[in-house]
Amino acid sequence: xxxxxxxxxxxxxxxxxxxxxxxxxRFKALGLLAILVSLAFLAFLLVTMIANGIGGxxxxxxxxxxxxxxxxxxIFGALKGSFFTMVVTLMLSFPLGVLAAIYxxxxxxxxxxxxxxxxxxxxxxxxxxxxxxxxxxxxxxxQVMHLPRSTPIVGGMTLALMTLPVIVIAGRSAIQAVPPSxxxxxxxxxxxxxxxxxxxxxxxxxxGILTGTIIGMSRALGETAPLLLIxxxxxxxxxPDGIASDATVLPMQIFLWSGEIDRGFVQxxxxxxxxxxxxxxxxxxxxxxxxxxxxxxx
Amino acid sequence: xxxxxxxxxVLGLGLIGWFTARAKAQNxxxxxxxxxxxxxxHAWHMAIxxxxxxxxxxxxxxxxxxxxxxxxxxxDPAASILPEGDFQRSAILSEARSIAGNPEAVAFNxxxxxxxxxxxxxxxxxxxxxxxxxxxxxxxxxxxGYSKIRAAYPARTQVERTVMLFLLLASLIAILTTFGxxxxxxxxxxxxxxxxxxxxxxxxxxxxxxxxxxxxxxxLGEDYGAIPLFWGxxxxxxxxxxxxxxxxxxxxxxxxxxxxxxxxxxxLKPVLEIxxxxxxxxxxxxxxxxxxxxxxxxxxxxxxENPSTESALAAGAVMGVMIxxxxxxxxxxxxxxxxxxxxxxxxxxxxxxxxxxxxxxxxAALPGIVAGIMLAISRAIGETMIVYMAxxxxxxxxxxxxxxxxxxTFQIAKLLNSEGEFNHPAxxxxxxxxxxxxxxxxxxxxxxxxxxxxxxxxxx
Numbered sequence: 001x002x003x004x005x006x007x008x009x010x011x012x013x014x015x016x017x018x019x020x021x022x023x024x025x026r027f028k029a030l031g032l033l034a035i036l037v038s039l040a041f042l043a044f045l046l047v048t049m050i051a052n053g054i055g056g057x058x059x060x061x062x063x064x065x066x067x068x069x070x071x072x073x074x075i076f077g078a079l080k081g082s083f084f085t086m087v088v089t090l091m092l093s094f095p096l097g098v099l100a101a102i103y104x105x106x107x108x109x110x111x112x113x114x115x116x117x118x119x120x121x122x123x124x125x126x127x128x129x130x131x132x133x134x135x136x137x138x139x140x141x142x143q144v145m146h147l148p149r150s151t152p153i154v155g156g157m158t159l160a161l162m163t164l165p166v167i168v169i170a171g172r173s174a175i176q177a178v179p180p181s182x183x184x185x186x187x188x189x190x191x192x193x194x195x196x197x198x199x200x201x202x203x204x205x206x207x208g209i210l211t212g213t214i215i216g217m218s219r220a221l222g223e224t225a226p227l228l229l230i231x232x233x234x235x236x237x238x239x240p241d242g243i244a245s246d247a248t249v250l251p252m253q254i255f256l257w258s259g260e261i262d263r264g265f266v267q268x269x270x271x272x273x274x275x276x277x278x279x280x281x282x283x284x285x286x287x288x289x290x291x292x293x294x295x296x297x298x
Numbered sequence: 299x300x301x302x303x304x305x306x307x308v309l310g311l312g313l314i315g316w317f318t319a320r321a322k323a324q325n326x327x328x329x330x331x332x333x334x335x336x337x338x339x340h341a342w343h344m345a346i347x348x349x350x351x352x353x354x355x356x357x358x359x360x361x362x363x364x365x366x367x368x369x370x371x372x373x374d375p376a377a378s379i380l381p382e383g384d385f386q387r388s389a390i391l392s393e394a395r396s397i398a399g400n401p402e403a404v405a406f407n408x409x410x411x412x413x414x415x416x417x418x419x420x421x422x423x424x425x426x427x428x429x430x431x432x433x434x435x436x437x438x439x440x441x442x443g444y445s446k447i448r449a450a451y452p453a454r455t456q457v458e459r460t461v462m463l464f465l466l467l468a469s470l471i472a473i474l475t476t477f478g479x480x481x482x483x484x485x486x487x488x489x490x491x492x493x494x495x496x497x498x499x500x501x502x503x504x505x506x507x508x509x510x511x512x513x514x515x516x517x518l519g520e521d522y523g524a525i526p527l528f529w530g531x532x533x534x535x536x537x538x539x540x541x542x543x544x545x546x547x548x549x550x551x552x553x554x555x556x557x558x559x560x561x562x563x564x565x566l567k568p569v570l571e572i573x574x575x576x577x578x579x580x581x582x583x584x585x586x587x588x589x590x591x592x593x594x595x596x597x598x599x600x601x602x603e604n605p606s607t608e609s610a611l612a613a614g615a616v617m618g619v620m621i622x623x624x625x626x627x628x629x630x631x632x633x634x635x636x637x638x639x640x641x642x643x644x645x646x647x648x649x650x651x652x653x654x655x656x657x658x659x660x661x662a663a664l665p666g667i668v669a670g671i672m673l674a675i676s677r678a679i680g681e682t683m684i685v686y687m688a689x690x691x692x693x694x695x696x697x698x699x700x701x702x703x704x705x706x707t708f709q710i711a712k713l714l715n716s717e718g719e720f721n722h723p724a725x726x727x728x729x730x731x732x733x734x735x736x737x738x739x740x741x742x743x744x745x746x747x748x749x750x751x752x753x754x755x756x757x758x
Contacts, residue, residue, distance in 0.1 A: 139482035
């Protein structure tokens, strides 16, 4: 007995404990360090962009189009192109995504092989590299359907295919979160299944669906690679006036300017990055606000 | 008669149909007997009958019209200037078609310019016929729908059946997209393998495609060896990026879940997630502008001679940072899935927190963590913009991270941005590379999801 007690208080034991506690502290510090390194990188990136670009943002920069001289070039054309592209993407992916989510969650027959295929392909599409969607857009929309290259309509359609799985997945979980009692109540007073879904379930699931849609759209807004393949990289000095005219988008403008040799374009590129990040932050802010404001905990 | 006009006309007619049908149904309502369906369902029924046949007829017309247009252009006397060869012939025709559609386009071939009037005329004529056809269908459908409005008619059932059809069609888009990806990749790859043998492509070590050499050149396959690209992709995406992302991501997840107090966790986690939300073009620019020169200076500092400005290390490291939140949240999920009884048991035996994490939690969560890393790799090798802006174009087979290296995604983007013919092997090679990329990322995803599923089931 006394021998055991002395063992726990021996110098050897104390040494060992000290070592183990030191290891504990080292491990914890390492974890904190990992986070700090990641955050330092983020801060470094943001500070570099702001330091390089903040001087370039003024009214002329926002309202003029691309030009060959850096101090006359602006992002208005790219903003307009991004706007048209996003409109096409939203018009296609939102209705299709919501309808597909409703079908899969509310009406699809269980244990059906086709439905399983649909679910598998939605989950896989969400993980397919974006450049593959560019190849699809090039092969189908441009080579087969002969739609005009470098236009918001082709870009928007390509991005819509990419955004669709995001909206379907978000929509399904939002619909799933509506409690069955809502459906039962509607059915009990004589609503048809379609009426139940469109009049009662969908309005309650809408905030969740919108949050997912905004997140999907913000990803599409920052996407460059698929648009590179369908030719949205032309030098466009006049802002596009519709979804069928030559256009470029904001991330593509950043890419195009980054390849310019003139030092003046460094400021333009960084300034355009600041504008793009501001848009993305605003969109994500809206998504978070929607989630906090309208999310009901049943 | 532009297609937009036809579209608007059909929509307008549908709207008119909606209101007339509702008015008629409301009249029935105020009369004797009861309606089976509400007036608004009769209205929708009518609108569907106006719009759906018209749109379907119009879509069908869009499928057959190009063939008819081409036939009528070929019958035109202007078409006699066309050369005999099939390949040139279709090139000139497609150029003339695009100029007819968009007058600002530039003609590279003077013969195309001469065919433009014939094309414009034929397009206008057949568009006119298409518009007339769809308007006719709208009226016929509308008349049929209008004749159906009776008190006992189950309009709601019919409308709901149509809605169900649309729901089903919308969910089939996903399958259609997957099928479209696979079909277009396999088709173009098949054409590519007609020029270059698969063995040359998959096993060759020299990559130097030139869009301006003749497609039937002797020994063409020697320039299409993709091994350097595969190596570059693995080296940048699966080695350098993971060397950065795995320790940082895993340790951040451990700190956030095991050590940080809830307040700090709530603050730090979204901030860390910002890293995943920054567009890749921004990372690419940052890598090229800031990180690459730093890497180059470092290479000079450690005594390398004449290092290149574009390095695998700069691209891979920045890509690794981009992946951190991804690895971190996957690790977070897997650690959270380990039953707390295992953790409590270890702590109760007197192990410190870090010992518990290292000896109990991580081994127990390992399958999930490995699956998360596989998903992270599949994302990293599919990443385009960072390597396009920072990794370089030289196809080097080298293990030196300071060398310029190229990847599969880089070459896809580059091949499709050179102004070559679409049916040239140098362009088609992009689709073959795309197919390889698609298959590899798909395999990684399927295996990873299966591992995660089995791992979850083990603890439930």
